[in-house]
Amino acid sequence: xxxxxxxxxxxxxxxETKPSEWVAKALQQIDAHDGQIGAxxxxxxxxxxxxxxxxxxxxxxxxxxxxxxxxxxxxxxxxDNICTEGLRxxxxxxxxxxxxxxYSATVLHRLEGAGGVLVGKTNMDEFAMGSSTETSAFxxxxxxxxxxxxxxxxxxGSAAAVAANMVPFALGSDTGGSIRQPAAFCGVxxxxxxxxxxxxxxxxxxxxxxxxxxxxxQTVEDAAIVLNAICGFDPLDSTSTQRKxxxxxxxxxxxxxxxxxxxxxxxxxxxxxxxxxxAFQKAMEVLKDAGAELVEMDLPHLDYAVATYYLLAPxxxxxxxxxxxxxxxxxxxxAATLLDMYEKSRSEGFGREVKRRxxxxxxxxxxxxxxxxxxxxxxxxxxxxxxxxxxFATCDVIASPTVxxxxxxxxxxxxxxxxxxxxxxxxxxxxxxxxxxxxxxxGAVDGLPVGLQLVGQAFAEKTLLRVAxxxxxxxxxxxxxxxxxxxx
Amino acid sequence: xxxxxxIGLEVxxxxxxxxxxxxxxxxxxxxxxNTHVCPVCLGHPGTLPVLNExxxxxxxxxxxxxxxxxxxxNKFDRKNYFYPDLPKGYQISQYDRPIGxxxxxxxxxxxxxxxxxITRLHLEEDAGKxxxxxxxxxxxxxxNRTGVxxxxxxxxxxxxxxxxxxxxxxxxxxxxxxxxxxxxxMEEGSLRCDANISLRPLGSETFGNKAELKNMNSFxxxxxxxEHEVVRQTAVLSSGGTVVQETRRFDEATQTTLSxxxxxxxxxxxxxxxxDLVRVHIDDVWMESARAQIPExxxxxxxxxxxxxxxxxxxxxxxxAEVEVARYFEELIAGGVPAKTASxxxxxxxxxxxxxxxxxxxxxxxxxxxxxxxxxEIESNRISLKQGRExxxxxxxxxxxxxxxxxxxGMVQLSDESALGSILDEVLANNPKSVEDxxxxxxKALAALVGxxxxxxxxxxxxxxxxxxxxxxxxxxxG
Numbered sequence: 001x002x003x004x005x006x007x008x009x010x011x012x013x014x015x016e017t018k019p020s021e022w023v024a025k026a027l028q029q030i031d032a033h034d035g036q037i038g039a040x041x042x043x044x045x046x047x048x049x050x051x052x053x054x055x056x057x058x059x060x061x062x063x064x065x066x067x068x069x070x071x072x073x074x075x076x077x078x079x080d081n082i083c084t085e086g087l088r089x090x091x092x093x094x095x096x097x098x099x100x101x102x103y104s105a106t107v108l109h110r111l112e113g114a115g116g117v118l119v120g121k122t123n124m125d126e127f128a129m130g131s132s133t134e135t136s137a138f139x140x141x142x143x144x145x146x147x148x149x150x151x152x153x154x155x156x157g158s159a160a161a162v163a164a165n166m167v168p169f170a171l172g173s174d175t176g177g178s179i180r181q182p183a184a185f186c187g188v189x190x191x192x193x194x195x196x197x198x199x200x201x202x203x204x205x206x207x208x209x210x211x212x213x214x215x216x217x218q219t220v221e222d223a224a225i226v227l228n229a230i231c232g233f234d235p236l237d238s239t240s241t242q243r244k245x246x247x248x249x250x251x252x253x254x255x256x257x258x259x260x261x262x263x264x265x266x267x268x269x270x271x272x273x274x275x276x277x278x279a280f281q282k283a284m285e286v287l288k289d290a291g292a293e294l295v296e297m298d299l300p301h302l303d304y305a306v307a308t309y310y311l312l313a314p315x316x317x318x319x320x321x322x323x324x325x326x327x328x329x330x331x332x333x334x335a336a337t338l339l340d341m342y343e344k345s346r347s348e349g350f351g352r353e354v355k356r357r358x359x360x361x362x363x364x365x366x367x368x369x370x371x372x373x374x375x376x377x378x379x380x381x382x383x384x385x386x387x388x389x390x391x392f393a394t395c396d397v398i399a400s401p402t403v404x405x406x407x408x409x410x411x412x413x414x415x416x417x418x419x420x421x422x423x424x425x426x427x428x429x430x431x432x433x434x435x436x437x438x439x440x441x442x443g444a445v446d447g448l449p450v451g452l453q454l455v456g457q458a459f460a461e462k463t464l465l466r467v468a469x470x471x472x473x474x475x476x477x478x479x480x481x482x483x484x485x486x487x488x
Numbered sequence: 489x490x491x492x493x494x495i496g497l498e499v500x501x502x503x504x505x506x507x508x509x510x511x512x513x514x515x516x517x518x519x520x521x522n523t524h525v526c527p528v529c530l531g532h533p534g535t536l537p538v539l540n541e542x543x544x545x546x547x548x549x550x551x552x553x554x555x556x557x558x559x560x561x562n563k564f565d566r567k568n569y570f571y572p573d574l575p576k577g578y579q580i581s582q583y584d585r586p587i588g589x590x591x592x593x594x595x596x597x598x599x600x601x602x603x604x605x606i607t608r609l610h611l612e613e614d615a616g617k618x619x620x621x622x623x624x625x626x627x628x629x630x631x632n633r634t635g636v637x638x639x640x641x642x643x644x645x646x647x648x649x650x651x652x653x654x655x656x657x658x659x660x661x662x663x664x665x666x667x668x669x670x671x672x673x674m675e676e677g678s679l680r681c682d683a684n685i686s687l688r689p690l691g692s693e694t695f696g697n698k699a700e701l702k703n704m705n706s707f708x709x710x711x712x713x714x715e716h717e718v719v720r721q722t723a724v725l726s727s728g729g730t731v732v733q734e735t736r737r738f739d740e741a742t743q744t745t746l747s748x749x750x751x752x753x754x755x756x757x758x759x760x761x762x763x764d765l766v767r768v769h770i771d772d773v774w775m776e777s778a779r780a781q782i783p784e785x786x787x788x789x790x791x792x793x794x795x796x797x798x799x800x801x802x803x804x805x806x807x808x809a810e811v812e813v814a815r816y817f818e819e820l821i822a823g824g825v826p827a828k829t830a831s832x833x834x835x836x837x838x839x840x841x842x843x844x845x846x847x848x849x850x851x852x853x854x855x856x857x858x859x860x861x862x863x864x865e866i867e868s869n870r871i872s873l874k875q876g877r878e879x880x881x882x883x884x885x886x887x888x889x890x891x892x893x894x895x896x897x898g899m900v901q902l903s904d905e906s907a908l909g910s911i912l913d914e915v916l917a918n919n920p921k922s923v924e925d926x927x928x929x930x931x932k933a934l935a936a937l938v939g940x941x942x943x944x945x946x947x948x949x950x951x952x953x954x955x956x957x958x959x960x961x962x963x964x965x966x967g
Contacts, residue, residue, distance in 0.1 A: 083534045096533065103527045105534060204533040209763035237536050238766050316763060319568050322577020323531045327629070338627075342570055365568075365758035374760065 002029065002165035005074055005222040012073050019073025019117065023052035026075040026119050029166045038141045039151075039161040041080050042088050043120040048075065051117045069115030071229055076111065077161045077170040080121040081128055081204040082213065084108055087118075091204045092136035093126045095324045095331045095349025105202020106234045107171060107213055114229040119167060122157025126351045127321065128178055128206040130154050131423050134414055135353040142410070143185060145448055149407040152182030155216070159186040162216045169217045169226050173203055175210045176309050177402075177427025180439035182216075184402035184451025187441045189217045189468070193227065194459050195434030196241035199234030205320040207313035208239075210431040220440060220469040224249035227461065241459070248461055252469040257291035259467060261454075262395030264426075265298045271425070272404040275445030280401045283442040283452045283471060287399075290470050295395045299387040299429060304380050309428045310421055311364045311377035317354075318361030324349060356417065385433045392457050397467050400426045402439040402451030426453055436461045440468045442475065491687040491725060493718055494695060495647035497710075499660060500638050501670045502614065502678040503546045508635035509613050510537030510580065515637070517676060521630035529635040531575030536764050539564075543637035544587070544768060546669040547611040548778040550639055551588025553667045553785060554606050554660075558775065559585050562611075562768040567757045573616035573629050581640075583759040586610035587770075593643075593663065594787060595655040604656045605644030614638050639669075645684070645695070650714035657681060657707050658809070662786045666811045674706055681710055686731065687721045696721075697731040701745060704738045713738035716745050789814055797827035806835055812849035813839070816856050823860030829867075833859060837880050853884045862890035870894070871901050872951055903950040905957060908941075911949070912957055915940045916965075927966055934958065 002025070003011070011017045027045060034040050055073050078084065081091040083101040085108075090096045108118070125135040133141045133156025141156045143149040144164040151160040155172025159182035162170050172179040174192035183190025191214045198213040205211060215226035225248075232245040263284055268277040288294050299305075326332030326345030333344035350358070364373035391398060403423055413420045430437040435455050442452035452471065456464035505515050511528035528535040544562070551558055565583035591606035614636040619628045641660065647653050661672045661679060672679040686698035699717055704710045716738075721731050736745040784792070786808045793804035808814050813834065820830035838859070842852060854862075862883065866876040871894055882893045894900070902908055916923055919940055925933035934955075941954050 081534075083532075089533070091533070099533070101527075101532065101534070103532070103535075200534075201536050202534040205764075207763075236538060238538050238764065315760065319566050319578050319758070319760070322568060322570065323533070323575060325570060325572075325577060327572045328530060328575060329532070338572065362758065365760055367756050367758075370758075370760075 002026075002168050002218070004218050005071070005168045005225050006219070008074050008168060009070075009072075009225075013068065018052075019055040020049065020052040022073055023048050023075045023117050023119065026167050029164070030120070030161075033144075033164050034166065036142065036147060037144055037160050037164050038139045039122055039157040039164065039166060040077070040120045041090060041092065041123050041136075041138055041157065044087055044118060047087070048117050048119040055115065055117070069113070070225060071111060072115030073117065074115070074169070075117045075119045075167050077120050077122050077158055077167045078108070078118060079124050079155050079158050079170070079172045081124060081173060081206075082107060082121075082171060083202040083204065084118065084121065087121065089121065089204070090138070091127045092124045092138055093324075093349065093351070093354070094137045095346070096204075097137070097331060099330050101202075103202065106199035106236060107230050108202065110230050110232075111171075116229070122155070122161055122170060122172075124157055124172075125154035125178075126354050127204065127317070128154040128173055128175055128211075129317070129353050129357050131177070131181055131420050132408070132410075132413065133157060133182070134410065135351055137351055140410060143407045143448070145187060146407070148410055149448065150185065150410050152185035152403070152407060154178040154182075155190075156182045156186075158216050159183055159188055159190065162186070162188045162218060169215055169222060171213055171215055171226075171230070173206075173211055173213050174427075174431065175206050175212075175313060176431050177424045179214045179216065180402050180427050180437060180451065180453055181424065183439040184441075184453070185407040185449065187444070187449030187451075189215075189220055189223050189441070190439045190451075191215055191223045191227065191461075191465075192430060192437045193231060193461060194241070194436040195431075196239050197227075197231045197436070197459070197461070199232075199237040199240045201234055201236040205316075207316040208320060209316060210309075210313055212431075220438070220465055220472045221249060221252055223438070224252060224465050224469075243459060246462065248465055251462055251466055253473075254466050255291060256287060256467050256470045259292050259397070259463070260295050260395040261287050261292045261467065262295050262297035262391055262398040264302075264398055264400040265296060266302055267400040267426075271422075272401060273406065273445065276401045276403070276405060276450050279443030279445065279450040280399075280452060283475065284399065286474050286476075287467070287471055290474050292467070292470075297391050297395055297398065299384070299391060299398075301380060301383045301387050302425070302429060305384055305428045305432060306421055306425055308377045308380040308384065309424070309432060310360070311373050312381065312432075314357040314361030315364045315374050315377075316361065318358045318365065321350075321354070321358055353417070381432050384429055388429070388433045388435060388455075396456070396460075396463055398455040400453050400455075402426060402453035406445045406448035406450055430455045434458060436464050438464050438468050440472055442471075443477075489726070490690040491722055492690045492692070493648055493650075493714075494645045494686050494688060494698075495650070495653050495714060496645040496684045497643045497647065497653060497656065498682045498684070499641045499643075499657070500614075500680040501550075501641065501664060501672060503543055503637040503639060504668065504670055505540055505542045505546065505637055507540055507542075509540050509543045509611075509637035510635055513635065517633070517678070519632055521628070521632060524632040525634070529575065530631055531577075537580060537762075539765060539768060540637065541768075543611060544770070545774075545778060545781075546637070547587050547609070547639045548770060548775070549667050549781050550641075550664060550669045551591065551609045552775075552779055553663050553782050554588065554591040554593060554609060554641070556588030556591030556606060556609055558588055558770065560770045560775070561585070562587055562770065564611075564762045564765045565759045566762045567612075567759055569755065569757060571615070571618075572627060573618045573631075573634070575616070575631065575634055579613060579615065580762055580765070581612035582610035593656055593659050595652065595659050597652055597655065602652070604646045604652070607642045607644050609639055609641045612638050612640060650711045650718065653683065653714055654707050654711040657710060659786070661707075662809055662811075666783055666785055667781070683710060683714060685714055685717045685721070687718070687725060696725075697733045699731065699733070699745070700735045702735060702737055702748070705740075709738055709740060712743055713745055716743065720745065783811070786811075786814075793827075797821075797831070799827065799831055803831050803835060806839075807831060810849060816849055816852065819856035820860055820863075823857060825860050825863050829863060833863065837877055841881070841884050853887055854880065858883060858889060865890050865894060869901060869903060869950060871899055872947070872949075874951075875899050875901065875947060900948065901950045902945050902948045903953050905953060908945075908949060908953060908957055911944055912941060912954070912961060915944060916961060923962070923965065926962055934962075
């Protein structure tokens with residue numbers, strides 16, 4: 001088992017180990033298991049080892065100069081839609097197959113500044129469009145708990161890399177559940193911060209008003225530590241919040257006594273797998289025993305969330321993906337005319353799901369349809385936001401299963417996009433409302449992990465983490481409870 | 489049947505900010521292609537726009553100067569279309585809430601003031617510049633211009649003739665130059681103009697089919713293009729035909745307009761609010777500080793010149809057409825030069841010199857202080873006006889002061905009556921024919937005698953005194 005971020009921090013602080021040992025361990029784990037899992041698209045072996053070696057040598061000097069770096073010497077992975085200068089960044093799309101960014105995302109600078117060591121870029125659904133990592137143009141990623149099952153998506157590679165002990169943490173991006181859903185499927189912790197908490201500069205946009213970068217970790221405490229490093233105002237992202245950075249790991253152990261946990265009425269509906277519902281109800285009992293007050297609550301417009309999302313996100317995507325035209329970078333298919341060049345480059349460069357969403361989004365924004373689709377979806381988004389505002393008058397966090405089902409088999413839902421989209425029913429609302437949300441492992445069904453999702457008020461990540469931490473401490477098992485785990 | 493011409497203009501003006509509208513690249517024209525570019529303005533994956541407030545400030549100033557109603561809550565929208573010079577596949581613009589609306593520009597047509605309405609003024613980013621190879625095999629794109637801030641100013645269809653269109657453009661340009669929001673150089677593309685023109689039977693309230701006119705690179709060409717359209721559309725309508733609604737290109741070589749596309753492409757730009765940018769609120773303090781940046785505008789200045797300096801409408805018009813000219817004129821006055829004298833010098837020798845050397849007023853080699861000193865030399869009779877004009881030319885060419893040139897050339901004016909008297913006696917003795925003619929009643933002969941005197945003194949004689957002495961001496965001969 002890979003040590004947690006916290007454990008590695010302590011070991012390094014006591015000078016028991018050196019950064020290069022941890023990076024070597026991560027690379028060994030990748031070598032041993034990634035052939036089977038397929039979590040990584042790019043492993044930056046030489047750079048990672050060189051960076052670790054530099055840290056080995058400068059450790060003392062560094063600590064004396066500016067105090068300990070919070071992620072000093074800790075290996076990590078990035079989802080392949082986060083730009084890394086000089087290192088191929090593909091968004092798992094043919095159209096960016098050989099794209100080497102001329103700049104790095106703000107989160108990369110933050111993690112580098114905190115002393116972290118990037119070991120590689122992880123697989124994902126193409127342009128983050130998918131819930132299974134199956135739409136990647138390059139490879140399939142398997143669930144470490146059961147090869148042959150999906151790891152979830154779109155950040156499936158990052159979730160699988162942490163679950164298979166290849167790295168102690170990884171970053172993903174969450175537009176409609178793309179961190180929380182794979183975290184639930186892979187039995188790890190995943191956090192989608194409040195919209196604006198983490199700079200999106202350098203995150204290849206899917207749906208700009210919904211996208212948010214967040215961490216995958218083994219524990220809630222680790223998630224708090226990583227959030228400390230990546231959150232904060234960025235002048236390069238106009239939508240990033242100017243609020244002062246917080247110490248997210250400060251009040252983790254404050255307990256849940258006096259906190260009200262809203263239990264979403266739909267949480268154990270007919271649409272939810274019986275095993276998932278049982279695991280969720282058990283989790284609610286754990287929180288109750290820990291001192292939380294359970295409150296029944298409802299989001300009246302929840303039934304419209306998926307439809308709303310699948311109009312707004314594709315609408316923004318249809319515009320965000322227009323830049324992939326073969327003119328300046330990325331795949332270009334030469335043709336006799338400009339129009340042919342555009343059509344061939346984009347036809348060959350984009351996969352089916354991406355094309356489907358570009359078409360839906362283009363349609364939703366077209367004159368004559370705009371009012372009926374895009375505008376109406378915007379109005380529904382406002383109503384869903386209001387649902388949350390009203391809900392938070394009666395509770396502090398809202399609980400539900402992260403996903404209605406455990407991980408499904410690879411290929412099972414590929415040809416049924418609607419069923420695939422409905423998988424996101426519990427995760428989407430937090431994106432539409434811009435709220436922070438976390439998924440914590442809460443049991444398993446037939447050896448496949450199940451996640452407990454909590455949604456908090458805007459910028460109340462600390463409350464969210466506190467509840468998740470209290471649950472994690474009292475749930476009665478160490479980690480994900482999955483079986484047949486690859487990477488142990 | 490008589491037709492009425494209906495014209496509306498769409499003007500794009502580049503704002504003179506230090507950096508581009510959504511990134512830190514320099515906003516400067518004339519650089520090597522693709523040198524003022526970065527991942528943001530090249531539209532690299534993952535990059536985000538951050539609004540340059542200076543662009544909002546200049547657009548706000550322009551909108552206020554054009555009497556627009558200001559929308560204090562501003563948002564930006566994406567206008568989606570594909571073109572190689574548009575790196576993101578969309579242009580960030582303002583769609584349904586332009587920063588300014590319902591403004592106007594006043595022009596004077598045949599001595600009568602007329603208001604041309606401004607429908608809207610909005611802020612947006614410029615695209616790159618495409619250069620197509622002659623054989624049509626490739627296109628080169630320069631992205632230096634990508635992300636340069638623009639305002640688009642759309643007029644109401646209030647313009648009734650090509651001449652009014654030119655007058656509107658001149659007035660608009662002048663206001664924007666006064667406000668220092670743009671260079672407004674049409675030849676360099678910092679001001680661009682498209683025109684919509686249609687005809688309708690005189691008295692009709694409905695609009696006819698319009699042609700959209702493009703590719704005019706000067707105000708004169710806008711006027712000519714529109715003139716050609718009036719003739720063309722009149723011919724079409726008079727012969728019972730229908731004007732095709734289309735885009736036409738002005739062809740400078742033939743001075744005519746040519747159809748660009750036979751079939752009008754339907755554009756659906758799929759506008760929606762850009763989620764990467766936040767709303768910008770212009771508060772009252774910002775409004776006031778923008779208003780304070782607007783100087784006295786050309787029309788107010790012109791009225792003041794006519795009133796306070798008793799200048800003609802024409803002179804006041806020339807002096808206020810460009811802010812630098814007005815500034816120069818006002819500095820001369822501040823330097824003690826009488827208004828009429830200042831006006832004569834600016835509109836005469838100075839502008840003539842600048843025009844002949846293809847320079848603008850801000851490139852004048854003679855500063856207002858230097859010119860005021862020269863005028864002082866003339867007013868105090870140290871040199872003649874004729875000498876003064878020669879000195880001005882030498883000042884412009886050498887950059888030296890008037891005093892230095894006068895000194896160097898020994899150009900002191902001869903005003904001493906006794907010295908001049910003996911020279912005059914000589915001139916009279918050597919030109920008996922002229923003297924005879926004058927005495928015989930031919931008054932023009934006097935000029936010949938003055939000319940001979942100036943020649944004899946190498947132009948240094950004070951012409952006033954020469955005149956006076958000559959008349960005295962000739963009167964003596966008469967008697």
